[in-house]
Amino acid sequence: MSKKNNPLQAVRGMLAGGKQNFIIILAAIALFVVFTLINPGFASEGNLLTIAKAFVPYAILSLGVTFVIATGGIDLSIGTVCIGSAVLAGALCKTGVSQEDGTLWLTIPIILATGLAFGLINGFLVAKCKIAPFIATLGSMLFSRGLTAVVAEGVRNMSSAVKYPTTGWFQKIFTNLNGFPIGLIWVLGLTIICMIVMYKTKVGRYILAIGSNEEATRLSGINTDKYKIIAYAISGTFAALAALFYVAANPSLTLAAGNGMELDAVAGVYIGGTSTTGGSATIIGSILGAIILVIIRQGLNLAMAGGVGISATNITYAVTGVIVVGAVMLDVLKKKSAAKVKIDAIDKAEKVGTETKG
């Protein structure tokens, strides 16, 4: 065992880990420049604020679902749980009836509880009922979409939009503090919390261990079911958190707003470099992935604004698809070249070990 190798190796590890982040940052800057060249309005203060506002809920969704993906799972329910919980709470609390609705504060615990509840249900289905994560969360995606609509219709007798107040303390806390996009501060804080949880606590360590080899983790005396449920609970709760920021920025919302949100969030996580099979996760990567996707969406929106008759939304879907597959393909290629080295790394490690030992 050699002590002097340790710091060197650590530095090398950091560089290797940070490399993908570096590429994403470069890509984001390049996209930014390109979109500004196409339409100088892209770099305007107003547009940057729009980007910041759109970015916040996606970033939070991505953060939460990173924990589930790190276990080797997936959570498809976050989009509908996010919007569904907001619709549910809005309907129950009759928000938006007047600007100073007294029960607005009550939506916050209702939204968070709804998200947590769906997260726990997902976790229970996956961990205890052994249902494949894709199926379990597909089920709760459809279920949450339907259930919240039914409740909203029943309570409010309305099927179109739930309205939240457009200005007031809710906005000041979650989206616009006297012109400052306060959501960014929240994202920063949540990112730091997620990094600590993922890398420095038992929860994160066990979640990554489960993603690496679940059975080995269980046989190491760890209650793997519990930590899987925690991962889904984090994902559900973050979906609900995202809802707060979403409704603050988009006070009039329909259920359909949540459709496809989960895919964007998951795409951001994959672009960021979290392993599709679990075991390794990058919180910063998930944030950067969300940034890229939002820049592309808004950039294409503006670029198409000239009125060429093509829907920017559809172009965005197509581009996002290509980027996700491309990012994961890069990951696969990286692993492949690593595997090639691995075939004989056993021989090599033995040798390196002998040398450093002697």
Place this chain on the structure above:
Amino acid sequence: MGETILQMQGIQKYFSGVHALKGVDFELKAGEVHALMGENGAGKSTLIKVLCGIHKRDGGSVTLFGKDVNFHNIAESQAAGISVIHQELNMMNHLTVAQNMFVGREPRKGIIIDDGRMIREAQALFDKIGVKIDPTIKLGELTVGKQQMVEIAKAVSRDCKLLVLDEPTAALTQPEVEELFKIMRDLQAKGIGMIYISHRMDEINRISDRVTVMRDGEYVGTVNTAEVTKDDIVKMMVGRVIMSDQKEASTVPADAPVVLEVKNLNAGKMVKNVSFQLHKGEILGFAGLMGAGRTEVARALYGADPRQTGEIYLNGKRVNIKTPEQAVKNGICYLSEDRKRYGLMLDKSVADNSAIASLDDFITFGLINDREITRVSAEANAKLRTKTPSMEQLLKNLSGGNQQKVIIARWLMKNCDIFIFDEPTRGIDVGAKSEIYVLMEELVKQGKSIIMISSELPEVLRMSDRVLVMCEGRKTGELDIAEATQENIMQLATMREEN
């Protein structure tokens, strides 16, 4: 023995600066079984990979049937008559035996697969090599030994002239080994040359005609098996002699307290009413054939699998263990026979793998102290002499023996009292093997107790204080080491229930 079919000379191979093969010579004659030996990391697998085209050689020559060859992939070497039976079989458990044998070259009628013909041909092949396997059952229902024979039949059907067997007996029971040897002798008579990689000395003596030994990527020498002793070969491999005598008497004092007692354990189909006691400082060997239910006893006791009935007492107190978590809390740990599936996190570091069970000890104010983990892991692994460049090294880059040591370090750090070792030295080279033996002896000296499941009788006889023998899920006997012999253990291990 016939004419030379393979001649490898001065083979060189570099991996990003590491000189993995330093001019290795190897020769194989038709109808010869040529053993290739060396500790893990000696370069045996690399040599085989150069032969069958997985790796490109950096120097030297390969002559096959008198022609210079340089294969670029497995398909090319297969077409030239080389087949490799890997230690870990890569087959499709959900398909039938016949489907596995003919995958990719199914006999067809038009565009429809001709199942009837496929089954008939498979059956004919089995008859030819003399094994009884029903080609219509799912491969997964066969024992590992039978699966291996399917692989061999597959190789024969491809008209292979040169067969490489990479540790074929690692997972086989004695009767299965005998069956394999019979098949190998038949193939020999048919003029097929075989390269045989194994760590088991007894087998090398019985089956091989010549032995080539490698060490650290170098060619040490080739000898006729009949002219050398086991010790000679071991000396060539490691430069030292390894003792493998039987323990003469139990080292456990007569008044040693019972730390673990299992009463009437029933679990699944494989564990039928098993009861036993384990004393402080004792190594209790679990002997038996593959599929005797030994692993299942361990897993049920450990809470890894559910059990129907049975009481577990720790130091006289009844405990209810339903999950591995509860077992570990009670000071029991289990080291699985299948490390890759049940033990290792291959893409995690040595430190992560070492500390996973004892993470609670490294938490202050809710945060993990990684520096402390590295320090303690390094200590535990230094004690075990794990060969790794650093604690940050990913586990997949370590050899089998060193991976096993990291898992042992995991449980040393947890400070367990009862260790269940399931095939502790499977797939591990001679040097690391004896180190693991020494470690087990040290553990019992410290007052720990060990259950050791092993299919290698010399290992059972060398390590155990007492031997428990199982057959078909039942305990068929218990022997003090002083009275245990290979013969009476085998007798108990084959004591099937009469119906």
